[in-house]
Amino acid sequence: MSEMAMASLNSFSLSMQQTPPGSPSFVSLDPQYRCLKCRDVLRDAVQTLCGHRMCEVCAAKVFDELPPFRCPGNDDTCVPNLKKEEIFRDPSARREIAKIIVFCPNKEHGCTQEIQWKQQEEHKLTCEYTPVNCSNAINGCETRTIKKNLKEHLQGCEYRNVSCSFCHGDIIYNQTQDHESNHCMRYPIACPYNCGIEDQPREEMMKHTPDCPNRPFHCKFTNVGCDFTGSKEEVTKHEQGSVDHHLQLTTVYSAAVDLQSMEIRRELQDMLESQGNLKQTVDQCLSAVTSLREGMEARKKSIKEVKLQSVAVAERLINLERRVEDTARKDSVDKQDREIRALRDGQTNISNRLTRIEQNGLGNAGGTSVAGNVGCKLETCERQIGLMDIRLAELDLRLQIHETASFNGxxxxxxxxxxxxxxxxxxxxxxxxxxxxxxxxxxxxxxxxxxxxxxxxxxxxxxxxxxxxxxxxxxxxxxxxxxxxxxxxxxxxxxxxxxxxxxxxxxxxxxxxxxxxxxxxxxxxxxxxxxxxxxxxxxxxxxxxxxxxxxxxxxxxxxxx
Structure with missing residues (x-):
């Protein structure tokens, strides 16, 4: 709603009362409050000349049919041909309908309140049976309950926030076990190499593991496929006694690396070809972008010119309004009217004199000289007449504006x-x-x-x-x-x-x-x-x-x- 509408809404709320929103369940709906056309409750009630009531929208639909337009009342009191100007708003019916008793919209959730229709929206804001989402929905809870049961649900919600017993961090209740088993740095765990040390917090056990005496060592040829593990002494003995095996593994690994290298070179060649195609496409795109920029610059220049023209028009409007505000009062208008008459009389006299001069000049012996003087005088007179016409037009405009002005409210x-x-x-x-x-x-x-x-x-x-x-x-x-x-x-x-x-x-x-x-x-x-x-x-x-x-x-x- 615009600011103007907001400013005026309170002033006209009584005279322009609308039907409350929604489609409530009525405790008891009197037939007199039903629309004769749609048979539903009257919305924004209007009344015909014959006294029948309809919804404002239904009344408009009556005239979508072929004439004659019949009143839906269809009885002896109805006018024979309904007219739009014979349908009026019915403020009394609108007020009565707004006071009809309805059930709370949360009736199916347990609310037994019966309220006036116009109070329904206000009641919904405080109704304890309004369905609400769990406030732990951000943690994943999808439970939906009513307001009065929300507190009880929150106390046992699986998605509530709790504090870890070991690290005192903030965690979700149903993730407690996963947090302790995999993430909590203060949760006590056993050594993964079973060296006999007692359980320690995870962060301390992570420091112990690299130096654990039971930590196994791997053969130096693990990267080529040897999977032998054991103590440091066993690994040293294995490496000294398995030279031929390690050489065979190295040979197989080298062949695999060569094959993989060939595949990589082939893929690299394909990528270079694709790069060339992409470069060509990019060049085309850059050319198109350059054209678009040039077009955009031209548009910007055009827009700038339009803005300058708009500013000029706005200034002319402001000047025109100021001239309108400065319109003369009645005494000035009368004075200007006298000046206009005088100017018109002067213009007539000048025209007559010019006619006589032309006639006399053409009849004299020195006609050429006189004609030249007459031509100069004629040009001067024409300029004066042009200035008079401009001034007359301005005075006429000021007179027209003054005639439309009202000074009595x-x-x-x-x-x-x-x-x-x-x-x-x-x-x-x-x-x-x-x-x-x-x-x-x-x-x-x-x-x-x-x-x-x-x-x-x-x-x-x-x-x-x-x-x-x-x-x-x-x-x-x-x-x-x-x-x-x-x-x-x-x-x-x-x-x-x-x-x-x-x-x-x-x-x-x-x-x-x-x-x-x-x-x-x-x-x-x-x-x-x-x-x-x-x-x-x-x-x-x-x-x-x-x-x-x-x-x-x-x-x-x-x-x-």
């Missing part, structure tokens, strides 16, 4: 091209849109709206998310902080005007969203599940591919400068 945002903008949000091109700024007064707080047509946080893909943003203004140093005015978010009804959707919240003074802005705007705060897309895209709220969003800020009690 109310914003009405006309959002056109809904289908295209929503598709851009789904494709990830433009996830959110900002409205024009509006103000609580001429010298008051500066604010705007932010909308996610494809949803944000837990509303992504299913709802439209609507947020309120506090922006940095010119008079922030003179205003009280944090921002504490009540905010109401609305989606206006374009059909009958009787079904506008609204939610209100009082700002949290501890939230960064409502403190004095340190950047261009604070973190947005609002409702990630303001309205489902299925309900929004009805003729009640969407007409001519346009929706109207309204934000009202309570301006009472603001101490303006």
């Amino acid at each position: 109310v914003l009405i945002w006309k959002l056109r091209d809904y289908a295209r903008r929503k598709q851009e949000a789904r494709n990830g091109r433009t996830l959110s849109l900002y409205s024009q700024p509006f103000y609580t007064s001429q010298f008051g707080y500066k604010m705007c709206a932010r909308v996610y047509l494809n949803g944000d946080g837990m509303g992504k893909g299913t709802h439209m998310s609507l947020f309120f943003v506090v922006m940095r203004g010119d008079f922030d140093s003179l205003l009280p902080w944090p921002f504490q005015q009540k905010v109401t978010l609305m989606l206006l009804d374009q059909d009958t005007g009787n079904h506008k959707l609204s939610d209100s919240f009082k700002p949290d003074p501890n939230s960064n969203s409502f403190r004095k802005p340190q950047t261009e705007m604070n973190i947005a705060s609002g409702c990630p599940v303001f309205i489902s897309q299925a309900m929004l895209e009805t003729k009640t709220y969407l007409q001519d591919d346009t929706i109207f969003i309204k934000i009202e800020v309570d301006t009472n009690g603001i101490n303006t400068p």
Whole structure:
């Protein structure tokens, strides 16, 4: 969930209450809390105009069928043709369903608790019958038991850690025998040559073994195949009396070594040939890598140029916003309007004078000289007219921006091209849109709206998310902080005007969203599940591919400068 969604979740938890998660076992489920379509418990209950209840998802599926759309209630009270705008959220049913008594999920493990559905998750955190893994699982224990029996299991667990009686090292209980027999350096063992010495710790016996009087000696020709062993004197006598045998063993060993040497030389030759092939492959790879590097450098240069262009665009946007903020007040606008009229009159007079000059110049005897003067004057006039056109365009833009500004804490945002903008949000091109700024007064707080047509946080893909943003203004140093005015978010009804959707919240003074802005705007705060897309895209709220969003800020009690 994004930071904006987290900031707004607490403010809208009551008005946007959701069905608790999971599929519990109900102690007793009243039929009135069953969905008329799926026959399961109502999830995020909605109610039709005729009073029947369905899951919010099931209600949307009704309109996947061929018209006329029938209410699943199928009785005399049902409307003949169900409409999307005639289905509304049922907060009362949602609250009642959240209080239905259910069994603990650990019932099969012995828990007999019966709790409200909304308390199930909290109960699971403390339930003594919750299945848990043995804490010695890291040592290999695969036992799974319930919380209340875990302590008893740990006392007799075969994989518990214990201390060795001899070396006092930390070992696993079921590996004690292996540790003592093969690894413990303080475990007493007997001499492997049975010299009669008493048992000693393994580390001390390892020092005794090389000097043991019973240690056997091997013939010096062991490496060529002689396996005679005995005392030092017996080995010396054997070596002196077995010269012919040792010579025969040496000859056989030498022949085997020569044969093995030939095999090694053959394998070496094969390896050299393989090395040549590998070298050729490596050269080809290096050539390919060089080409890739050149391509990468070109890409890096292209990316750098794109980044520079992005910075330039960002600077232009910042300058444009500053120009918008510096839009003149009504008295300046009136003055500029008078200047525009004067400029237009001047332009008309100049055009008339030019026409007369041209006519008079062509009729004089010195027509060539006059025509030259007229041409120079004409160029000068054309330059002046071009500058006037530029200034007129700037003034028109400032007038248009000023006409859309609001200074009474109310914003009405006309959002056109809904289908295209929503598709851009789904494709990830433009996830959110900002409205024009509006103000609580001429010298008051500066604010705007932010909308996610494809949803944000837990509303992504299913709802439209609507947020309120506090922006940095010119008079922030003179205003009280944090921002504490009540905010109401609305989606206006374009059909009958009787079904506008609204939610209100009082700002949290501890939230960064409502403190004095340190950047261009604070973190947005609002409702990630303001309205489902299925309900929004009805003729009640969407007409001519346009929706109207309204934000009202309570301006009472603001101490303006």
